[in-house]
Amino acid sequence: MPLPIKGKTPGICQVFIETIPGGSPGCSLLQGALGHYHAVQVAETQPAKLAAFEGLFETQQGAPLIIFGIPDAEAGRTKMEIALPKMLSFVAFGDFNAEVKGLNDFPRDEWPPLAMTFYPFHLMVALGLYFIALTCWGFWLLIRNKLYDNPLFLKLAFFSIPLPFITNELGWIAAEVGRQPWVVYNLLRTADGVSITVPAYQILFSIIMFALIYVVLFSVWIFLLRKKINLGPICKGKELGLIRGLQYDHITDYLVFSDSGFNYRLCSVGWL
Numbered sequence: 001m002p003l004p005i006k007g008k009t010p011g012i013c014q015v016f017i018e019t020i021p022g023g024s025p026g027c028s029l030l031q032g033a034l035g036h037y038h039a040v041q042v043a044e045t046q047p048a049k050l051a052a053f054e055g056l057f058e059t060q061q062g063a064p065l066i067i068f069g070i071p072d073a074e075a076g077r078t079k080m081e082i083a084l085p086k087m088l089s090f091v092a093f094g095d096f097n098a099e100v101k102g103l104n105d106f107p108r109d110e111w112p113p114l115a116m117t118f119y120p121f122h123l124m125v126a127l128g129l130y131f132i133a134l135t136c137w138g139f140w141l142l143i144r145n146k147l148y149d150n151p152l153f154l155k156l157a158f159f160s161i162p163l164p165f166i167t168n169e170l171g172w173i174a175a176e177v178g179r180q181p182w183v184v185y186n187l188l189r190t191a192d193g194v195s196i197t198v199p200a201y202q203i204l205f206s207i208i209m210f211a212l213i214y215v216v217l218f219s220v221w222i223f224l225l226r227k228k229i230n231l232g233p234i235c236k237g238k239e240l241g242l243i244r245g246l247q248y249d250h251i252t253d254y255l256v257f258s259d260s261g262f263n264y265r266l267c268s269v270g271w272l
Contacts, residue, residue, distance in 0.1 A: 024135035032128060036091065043092035046185055047101045048110060049178035052117040054088055055081075056102045062086040063100035068122075073114045076104065112180045121174040127167040134160060 043050045050056075055071035055078035056063055065087035069078035089098040103111055134156060141147040148154070179185060183193040 028132040048106045051103045052112045053121045058102040061099045063088040117178040120170040124170040
């Protein structure tokens, strides 16, 4: 659990935690803007990928933006669809009535794997919206001086730590699977880009070795990180040096700043 919830080293944790809601809402919104820019680029250069992203089978003017659905390639439609009318056309082309090509406009052998494109893309977008909501909530709590009085937010923030990494991987899955069957879009197929000089077993061996190496490195990193976190910060061999409303004249190496009329003293912190 987060150290502030456990009541361990609350001072130094506050210094770090307060920097997150202060800047994260802007970063989350900026990421959404960059995602929109990339979606426009995909709409112009890889229309089949965009159609797979959105589970769009028929070319439409005023195409809807699908929020939830189950794409069925055999039936040629997205089941249980929940969509925003005309929003895909607007998001991709800035025009509510713009035409968006559907998968049926492309030969079936040029369709990307539908499920592995549609679901990762939608999970990535959902997590992006979650990040915006979470960070804006944190900022609102921060400016109202209630950030540390809300254990639900602290727990959500703690358990959300791996989510950006997962979101990044989902984006890569959607991007790389979505451009299949092409290595170079409309020029070189993946099947034609396979090496004829490197045997398959060598490639498999390399993938397994890289995977094992990264598993070991990740495990060591988690072990050391957990050890450092459980140890907690120290201040020149003394207890935590972030003090509200107290005087510690014998501590000489500190920063002084104020917030809402309270004086804070933060001594230099080191990690054993």
